[in-house]
Amino acid sequence: MSKSVVFEVDVMFGDCDPAGIVFFPNFSKWMDASSLNFFMQCGVPPWRELVKTSGIIGTPLLEIHTKFMQPATYGERLQIHTCIVEWRDKVFIHEHRVQRGSDLLCEGRETRAFCIRHPQHPERMKAIAIPEHIKALCQ
Amino acid sequence: MSKSVVFEVDVMFGDCDPAGIVFFPNFSKWMDASSLNFFMQCGVPPWRELVKTSGIIGTPLLEIHTKFMQPATYGERLQIHTCIVEWRDKVFIHEHRVQRGSDLLCEGRETRAFCIRHPQHPERMKAIAIPEHIKALCQ
Amino acid sequence: MSKSVVFEVDVMFGDCDPAGIVFFPNFSKWMDASSLNFFMQCGVPPWRELVKTSGIIGTPLLEIHTKFMQPATYGERLQIHTCIVEWRDKVFIHEHRVQRGSDLLCEGRETRAFCIRHPQHPERMKAIAIPEHIKALCQ
Amino acid sequence: MSKSVVFEVDVMFGDCDPAGIVFFPNFSKWMDASSLNFFMQCGVPPWRELVKTSGIIGTPLLEIHTKFMQPATYGERLQIHTCIVEWRDKVFIHEHRVQRGSDLLCEGRETRAFCIRHPQHPERMKAIAIPEHIKALCQ
Incomplete structure (x- = not known):
């Protein structure tokens, strides 16, 4: 396991769809923001700083798996x-785990890798072994 | 199985993130658009028409599972x-299956239900049995 | 003039474009959220509550005019x-006025109208005279 | 004046807001995509190619001014x-000019500059004189 960090989001009108509820890909966007906030x-x-010292450009997604239990709407804080x-x-x-207070709305798992620019093909990315010092910071 | 329908997307600059590639939740947005286009x-x-005749307001997501194989960028057609x-x-x-020509970039499965407004609680949704006439149209 | 209300936004990775800065339409989204928060x-x-008592469905935009002075990036609070x-x-x-502390990043004016569903054509909207009780609340 | 180029957009469900119409910042996103397509x-x-030969990283916005005449919704082509x-x-x-066939929905003007990375402060951008060869291509 690791530390657990909470990231808050205020749902905006523009996050919601014609059914009046959060358009579901926004949950993925917020989980992504919460991942960065976690680190x-x-x-x-x-x-943008880490890339200068270590070449790491981020932690791109390999796979996501998300379950939607309850909707949310604008004006709510999650x-x-x-x-x-x-x-x-x-x-x-x-x-x-996306919650509104104690209500669980949505739950997701992301598989990610730390990546650098590919040495031969800078337009591609290359996964590296998980840096031990970053792993240590998260525990 | 069912019919198979192809939906095309032109990737925009604003769909891409600081790594210069499509921000991954946009793949979910496009799959959602492709689902509607399929029907x-x-x-x-x-x-917005179907709700008037059948009460069906759409096919909300219960679960998504997506794998990302290769990135895409702006100016490309998928x-x-x-x-x-x-x-x-x-x-x-x-x-x-999101492809750029014959390249497979991303693959996703969505679990969806046909929903109506809940009779007693119109702010909630209620899944109904899959309408046979809609199922027939898709095969 | 009116009251002045401050709305805070945490810039997310997914709000930024390949240049690494906030993709400019997000400033419009945030101004829209700040308008709703203002009211x-x-x-x-x-x-979604007001429509039940007054028929008012919101304050759609007629015109926007925005100037961009300085960029912002993810991890910043505006x-x-x-x-x-x-x-x-x-x-x-x-x-x-979008600020990062005392730095002014972006300034916008929106022209809006209070709208109801058009009585004869419910798929259209119709501007109404500004409700006096709402105007009074804002001053 | 210059050449005139047309860019087509299929409006998606996720582009629309709780009023069932295109969330207005998406018009700015599409104008931005149409600007890139124009060039x-x-x-x-x-x-991403031009930067390698000329240092130009794009044409950031200084100002936008947009008028909204008629709404659009998902399933429409603009x-x-x-x-x-x-x-x-x-x-x-x-x-x-955003049109649905011959209907004008939205009209916008953007003020833009060709920019390079600032020589001393690479995290900032610097406007340059409009390159004559690019201007010539557009006429």
């Missing part, structure tokens, strides 16, 4: 509870 | 190949 | 200072 | 007619 709260610099539930050699698994 | 190509009216791989009593499973 | 802070119910600078018979002018 | 149709490479109505030393003015 920054653990003491990892934002990607909390995203984020942690890392598994570290493998080259990937890690984020878990995000 | 319209099969002869089902858009939700094709989303969409079909229904399974019909259950109250839910169905959409499969979407 | 709610003044005591006006959210549109403040949107919102007021109403002019009331006319059927429209009002919102002013939004 | 590419005139023979200018996409920004055309954005884009040209350049004025060239000044360091900025140019784009005009975009």
